[in-house]
Amino acid sequence: MIEEIGRTxxxxxxxxxxxxxxxxxxxxxxxxxxNGETIKKVEPHLGFIHRSIEKMCESLSYRQxxxxxxxxxxxxxxxxxxxxxxxxxxxxxxxxxxxxxVIRVLMDELTRIASHELWWGAMAMDLGAFTPFFHxxxxxxxxxxxxxxxxxxxxxxxxxxxxxxxQDIHPNFQKRVKNFISLYKSKVGEYSxxxxxxxxxQNRMKNVGYLSPEDAISYGCTGPTARGSGVSCDIRKLxxxxxxxxxEFDEILETEGDSFARYMVRIREMNQSIxxxxxxxxxxxxxxxxxxxxxxxxxxxxxxxxxxxxxxGEFGVYIVSEGGTTxxxxxxxxxxxxxxxxxxxxARGGKLGDLxxxxxxxxxxxxxxDR
Amino acid sequence: xxxxxxxxxxxxxxxxxxxxxxxxxxxxxVIAGVGVISLFALLGLVLVLMERRVAxxxxxxxxxxxxxxxxxxxxxxxxxxxxxxxxMTPIGADRFLFNLAPLIATMVAMLLIAPIAFAKNFQLWDxxxxxxYVSAVSSVMVVSILMAGWASNNKYSLMGAMxxxxxxxxxxxxxxxxxxxxxxxxxxxxxxxxxxxQADGWWIFKGHIPVIIAFVIFIIAVTAETNRxxxxxxxxxxxxxxxxxxxxxxxxFALFFLAEYINVFIVCAIGATLFLGGWMxxxxxxxxxxxxxxxxxxxxxxxxxxxxxxxxxxxxFRWTFPRLRIDQLLNLEWRYLLPISMFNILLVTLIAIFxxxx
Numbered sequence: 001m002i003e004e005i006g007r008t009x010x011x012x013x014x015x016x017x018x019x020x021x022x023x024x025x026x027x028x029x030x031x032x033x034x035n036g037e038t039i040k041k042v043e044p045h046l047g048f049i050h051r052s053i054e055k056m057c058e059s060l061s062y063r064q065x066x067x068x069x070x071x072x073x074x075x076x077x078x079x080x081x082x083x084x085x086x087x088x089x090x091x092x093x094x095x096x097x098x099x100x101x102v103i104r105v106l107m108d109e110l111t112r113i114a115s116h117e118l119w120w121g122a123m124a125m126d127l128g129a130f131t132p133f134f135h136x137x138x139x140x141x142x143x144x145x146x147x148x149x150x151x152x153x154x155x156x157x158x159x160x161x162x163x164x165x166x167q168d169i170h171p172n173f174q175k176r177v178k179n180f181i182s183l184y185k186s187k188v189g190e191y192s193x194x195x196x197x198x199x200x201x202q203n204r205m206k207n208v209g210y211l212s213p214e215d216a217i218s219y220g221c222t223g224p225t226a227r228g229s230g231v232s233c234d235i236r237k238l239x240x241x242x243x244x245x246x247x248e249f250d251e252i253l254e255t256e257g258d259s260f261a262r263y264m265v266r267i268r269e270m271n272q273s274i275x276x277x278x279x280x281x282x283x284x285x286x287x288x289x290x291x292x293x294x295x296x297x298x299x300x301x302x303x304x305x306x307x308x309x310x311x312x313g314e315f316g317v318y319i320v321s322e323g324g325t326t327x328x329x330x331x332x333x334x335x336x337x338x339x340x341x342x343x344x345x346x347a348r349g350g351k352l353g354d355l356x357x358x359x360x361x362x363x364x365x366x367x368x369x370d371r
Numbered sequence: 372x373x374x375x376x377x378x379x380x381x382x383x384x385x386x387x388x389x390x391x392x393x394x395x396x397x398x399x400x401v402i403a404g405v406g407v408i409s410l411f412a413l414l415g416l417v418l419v420l421m422e423r424r425v426a427x428x429x430x431x432x433x434x435x436x437x438x439x440x441x442x443x444x445x446x447x448x449x450x451x452x453x454x455x456x457x458x459m460t461p462i463g464a465d466r467f468l469f470n471l472a473p474l475i476a477t478m479v480a481m482l483l484i485a486p487i488a489f490a491k492n493f494q495l496w497d498x499x500x501x502x503x504y505v506s507a508v509s510s511v512m513v514v515s516i517l518m519a520g521w522a523s524n525n526k527y528s529l530m531g532a533m534x535x536x537x538x539x540x541x542x543x544x545x546x547x548x549x550x551x552x553x554x555x556x557x558x559x560x561x562x563x564x565x566x567x568x569q570a571d572g573w574w575i576f577k578g579h580i581p582v583i584i585a586f587v588i589f590i591i592a593v594t595a596e597t598n599r600x601x602x603x604x605x606x607x608x609x610x611x612x613x614x615x616x617x618x619x620x621x622x623x624f625a626l627f628f629l630a631e632y633i634n635v636f637i638v639c640a641i642g643a644t645l646f647l648g649g650w651m652x653x654x655x656x657x658x659x660x661x662x663x664x665x666x667x668x669x670x671x672x673x674x675x676x677x678x679x680x681x682x683x684x685x686x687x688f689r690w691t692f693p694r695l696r697i698d699q700l701l702n703l704e705w706r707y708l709l710p711i712s713m714f715n716i717l718l719v720t721l722i723a724i725f726x727x728x729x
Contacts, residue, residue, distance in 0.1 A: 015526050128609060204699070352610055
């Protein structure tokens with residue numbers, strides 16, 4: 001800190017945004033150098049919520065470690081679990097029943113919508129509008145109800161296990177998902193009325209926080225953050241897993257690279273997720289929901305990697321196995337960490353108010369960054 | 372119709388008969404002061420509850436509904452909590468200014484109540500420059516905010532205060548010019564005269580489009596002046612945690628909070644007086660029968676109805692719009708609102724000169 005103070009020039013102030021700050025959505029600490037309202041530097045300090053999940057996973061069996069990953073990106077815990085399960089299955093060489101695959105994809109997309117809903121509300125709240133948060137939660141709540149019924153939990157579902165899903169879907173599942181789709185379609189107009197079409201909102205978002213495609217690639221940005229800059233990086237399209245190669249959906253790309261482009265990517269992505277759910281909800285094949293696996297899983301000696309597309313970007317699981325019942329080393333590639341690193345680049349020269357908006361468009365989940 | 376003037380006249384006569392003139396004046400002042408303070412507290416409680424109710428209604432939730440019938444005593448309970456809370460002064464703060472700032476904010480809000488006509492013949496101070504007094508005294512508010520921001524010894528507070536300074540000083544121009552439109556039309560700075568000039572119709576109806584423009588500009592400008600969303604940059608929660616009152620707690624915070632709501636009430640009351648006729652019932656030209664029926668509704672109900680309608684408008688803004696950025700805020704004022712109001716005042720003057728209004 002003392003070095004940082006020494007480096008500032010006349011008129012600059014250093015402000016600590018966080019670790020306790022309403023805009024950081026968690027315990028993120030940003031040390032920002034500002035001159036008046038203009039931002040000169042943003043330095044994220046991490047580690048406030050580091051739980052050494054990677055190290056913990058080394059002492060947990062291949063069935064157990066998946067539950068810990070729900071606690072990383074808690075807004076897309078299904079997708080985290082999915083990545084881990086896929087990685088283990090890759091080592092086990094088991095064939096997953098089609099029913100389980102369809103259920104997994106359905107759950108993934110519901111999670112993605114729920115995550116984007118929360119992001120949308122929080123994003124508007126960052127810009128000073130409180131009402132959208134409650135409107136977003138109305139729809140998100142019905143997704144949570146679906147999850148609660150089928151998975152038994154609302155936030156950290158732990159529904160996906162190596163070999164399939166933990167239990168079969170609830171008899172009401174299809175009906176409730178259809179209800180949700182009609183609810184969403186009837187309410188999505190409100191989103192554009194309340195936020196997207198608002199002139200104040202558009203002025204706040206357009207032409208701020210520019211991230212060029214080159215920078216997006218060199219900073220390792222993924223997900224909607226990179227797609228807002230026109231970088232095609234949807235893992236579901238580029239490296240399809242499960243049944244995504246058989247589904248019809250578009251990869252959303254916006255080329256402006258500003259905050260509004262990142263915002264629009266997420267808004268449009270929700271509609272694509274609805275499209276995927278609509279394709280699958282009436283076509284859940286009969287069959288087992290779980291493949292037969294041994295009680296104690298042992299991965300063969302070797303290295304396994306699986307990447308998936310979470311709501312925030314590319315999530316990777318890297319397992320090094322020595323052939324035992326626990327992984328020798330696990331490394332997670334979390335999207336939030338790389339996306340956050342581009343914040344300094346985007347924010348420089350902008351206004352303090354825009355910094356909050358940019359953080360909003362990055363959709364940061366701090367436990368995902370810190371692990 | 373019954374009016375407050377009988378009551379006040381009765382009290383005045385009784386006091387004059389019982390005491391000598393000096394004591395009469397002192398006692399009347401005390402009564403007025405106690406009245407203002409009670410109104411101040413009552414309005415604070417009512418407005419906080421109203422804000423929470425309106426917010427809940429807009430945000431599809433219930434709002435306070437536990438304390439008392441329908442949650443009516445919620446803000447009372449909150450006040451008790453704030454009263455017993457420790458009012459901390461941070462180390463490194465300028466203690467004198469830090470403690471003075473909330474008092475100034477409160478005093479300004481109280482002073483502003485003086486010239487407002489709450490009902491027919493019910494006014495604390497019938498001032499011949501009432502409009503000028505209101506715009507002059509409300510400017511002092513910025514001093515308390517700057518004082519609070521500077522004395523807190525906190526960077527967030529300081530930034531909030533500087534933002535607020537830039538904002539209030541700029542938006543006062545537009546608010547002043549839109550008020551001037553009515554002053555030009557009615558030819559008086561006295562709030563009572565302005566109300567009386569609307570006896571055959573409120574200015575918003577008989578002043579043509581320029582008055583409607585002035586009304587819209589007035590609402591925007593006073594929303595900014597009272598630091599409310601979408602112009603709440605001084606206390607932008609997501610950016611500056613709480614802006615100028617970050618370091619305040621307990622009753623010192625509550626005074627700022629109260630002053631904000633009273634200011635909202637006052638600007639809305641002024642707006643209702645200037646544009647919507649104050650306590651003047653809804654009259655249409657020379658329709659004697661209609662006007663007579665309207666007169667049966669007590670004038671205080673007309674006044675509070677209009678004022679609370681405007682307060683509702685301002686609350687509606689707050690819970691609907693996102694916040695502006697500081698440069699956009701100043702652009703809006705200096706590039707759009709100020710030129711428009713200047714041109715508008717020219718139009719209003721023409722209308723007034725040629726007598727085109729109804």
